[in-house]
Amino acid sequence: MKKLLLILIASLSVLVAQESSANEDGIAWDKAPNNTNDLVSLQNGAKLFVNHCLNCHSAAYMRYNRLKDIGLTEQQIKDNLLFTTDKVGDTMKSNIDPKQAKVWFGANPPDLTVIARSRSGHKGSGADYIYTYLRTYYRDPTKATGWNNLAYPNVAMPNVLWELQGSRQPMFAKEEAHGHEAEVFKGWEQVTPGKMSTEQYDQAIGDLVSYLQWMAEPAQNTRVQVGVWVVLFLLCFTFIAWRLNAAYWKDIR
């Protein structure tokens, strides 16, 4: 039996080693900071989200008053984050008309409630993807919006955060790889400065991505906290069950 299991494990490891890297569009993803436990970061992210994203994107499953979970009071939410017509129990709906959006951008801006969960892949988590995506915009006059993106080539969305980031140009170098020349991404050249330095911008995007990650599953921190207690209980329970079993079975010869 043990032999069978060993063979099984050995064969699995061979499979994992062989896992092919299916070639998806876009560059490799950077690792996003995980601040889903950091309330200041989440609040900053929420502010960025409401001010910059919510104009075109909805978060139609997320209620404003759920923001109480990241340390905001109902009054703070009403004063700073709500559109005037909304109620605090409403979900985050954008004001854009989907039909017009389709005309303007060629695509409907997707709902962002669970976007961080849906974009995961073999290159990293959904948060990694968004973190990379929002930091790799560059000017491209051949595109209708004037913008293009390294993580999502030919994306329909323009760089709405350009005022913060400024505009940048990617630098490529030709490199010999696998017998043919390939363009390899070699970093950025700042063309016009934004309101933020690169470090500040990266941090702001880190906050925004943490917020998106939290919003995709607001129960996630509760989940882990409850989980610790459940597992501790079950460890004790397993110990008792083990001793009980031994006590009953000691008579069986």
Place this chain on the structure above:
Amino acid sequence: MAEFKEVSPDAGNGEKLLNWVDNRFPLSKLYKEHLSEYYAPKNFNFFYFFGALSILVLVIQIVTGIFLVMHYKPDASLAFASVEYIMRDVPWGWLIRYMHSTGASAFFIVVYLHMFRGLIYGSYRKPRELVWIFGCAIFLCLMAEAFMGYLLPWGQMSYWGAQVIVNLFAAVPFIGPDLALLIRGDYVVGDATLNRFFSFHVIAVPLVLLGLVVAHIIALHEVGSNNPDGVEIKATKGADGHPLDGIPFHPYYTIHDILGVSVFLLVFTSIIFFAPEVGGYFLEYNNFIPADPLKTPLHIAPVWYFTPYYSMLRATTDVMINVLSIISALSAAYVVFKTSVQNKFKLVTAVGAAVLIVLLNIFDAKFWGVVVMGGAVIMLFFLPWLDHSPVKSIRYRPNWHKWLYAVFVVFFVILGYLGIQPPSEIGTLIAQVGTIYYFGFFLLMPVWTQLGEFKVVPDRVTFVPH
């Protein structure tokens, strides 16, 4: 009918109540037959936890399912939002939903291990054929249940997974397109499909499933449990008429199973609370995007528990059809020229093979893929009559038999892995070899299970006191 029993007037109230019930319903009798005086072999090992665990998971699925239905909306325009509503606004809804989604995968893990146990210890052999057949029917129901349940969250994978699988039925010759239409209730997967799958998932299939589980257990308790040695414990009874190697299910195995349950729950809750998506295997990432009939995902893969069979489906290409034709021809030639069976049987074999080869090449490979996928599951039903080994348990079989089983398991896992991956040339080739091995393993059982040096099966079970 049993005689009306009286208890002494000074008996306790509990005893009086039990007597009252026993005179009207066989409560004590059932308790004795199925628990306190159901004698199970004392040498059960690790693999014998998974029967009890599958009942536990079944109960978890039913109970969490009841609560999910209270908040879920089976409507194409509301379904996705209602699942997110459960995840966010329903108190502890996320826990219920994760229990149900993790439970689906857990069900297949415990059932696959439960079936593997039956396979290696010969638990399907006489007199347990019906136990095995009921079990196979449960497995089929479980697949239907999981497939239809997966549509309900109405995400991209729900939608396109259902679309792909239902389209398979369209490959059936003559009736295919009508059959697919009947299943979908529409020309594409849509609201009608969601509603009927919901109905099947929450009532029709679970009803059948529960009935089969009861039949499975009644049949098992009629013949008694097998054990890792494959020894019939009823053959050696003590003075009291009970098997010498048997112990009452309660308290010994109830206590034992509580230990198994607590270890299982440790793993189960760790997944629920710390990694409910399990890297996209239990909850696929794409399924957090609402279903969009206009946007086909690049890569559509079923959930992991279907992928061994899905691999077999994909492995059935035109090349595979040629290989299968050649295998049929060679097998028929072998029977006709190299064996000494009756001429009538030789004729039947030759004609049968010829017809099969013609059919293989007339119908689309896609249809044969469906046949292969379905056949891989249906074949399990015939296992009791395929295995001709003189001993039940793998313990007393020749060593090379163990290798055949090991390779079988390895191929099953590889097929499962390949089914998750996008198709590739080398992957398809490996899957084809795996598929042929899977079928060869079962179909050639009447031959290979009889070959080799078998060890002597002891009269009594081997047992090491704990």
